[in-house]
Amino acid sequence: MGKKTHILDVPFDVVTMEDAIEKVRGFLQDEGQHIICTPNPEIVMQAQEDAALMNILKAADLVIPDGIGVVWASRYSEAKLPERVAGYDLTQRIFQEIENTDYTVYFFGGAPGVSLAAAKKMQEKYPHLKIVGGHNGYFDEKEEKKILYDIKKLSPSILLVGLGAPKQEKWIYDNIRLTTAKVAIGIGGSFDVMSGKTKRAPKIFCKLGLEWFYRLLKQPSRFMRMLRLPQFALIVLKKQYLKK
DSSP states (O other), rough: OOOOETTTEEEEEEEOHHHHHHHOOOOHSSSOOOOEEOOHHHHHHHHHHOHHHHHHHHHHSEEESSSHHHHOOOHGGGSOSSSSOOHHHHHHHHHHHHHHHOEEEEEEEESSSHHHHHHHHHHHTTTOOOOEEOOEEEEOOOHHHHHHHHHHHOSEEEEEEOOOTTTHHHHHHHGGGSSSSSEEOOOOTTTHHTTTEEEEOOOHHHOOOOOOHHHHHHOGHHHHHTTTTHHHHHHHHHHHHOOO
């Protein structure tokens, strides 16, 4: 078992991007099914109030820091995280890794048409990537059974689930056993970026850890959600102060 560190009780794997890719290689080669979670500070805060989400994060096979705030907070935990490992970037690296192999991918989530548009764009970017299917994230109980049947029939190696947190984590935890996927990853709004519906922050914002600020500039409606960030920082600092 690899080294872990805890941010407000959420366990994160102490990994670089290269380490994470190595773990995914191992997941694809063994006989089990594996869950990858990509918490940012907002999801860490959600887990403080949602015991089911916290338990899923603790049970996941790989938990990576999708947020510079988590990397910052790790300086006050038992081990410092070496770098941000964003879910979007990990997914792109996985595509590069498996493009010329027999491993396959299924795109599940997003608004109607988005996952299929994302699949089309990724097929253009990675011509030899084997994408076997996709479905949007709007479904009722009857439709969900059809989606699960479709996923099981197509038997993807990797199942990308973009339903937003904590819905995607809970869906994966409850349903991965009903599929044959070796790896399931909760990827939030990554399909929007893959499809071109949403632009990712310029590299300078990402490098400076200000991707959250770019999103806020582009989507002011996210303001209330962004209030979780200073709340997260204050709780981390408060816990550190109480330790002294």
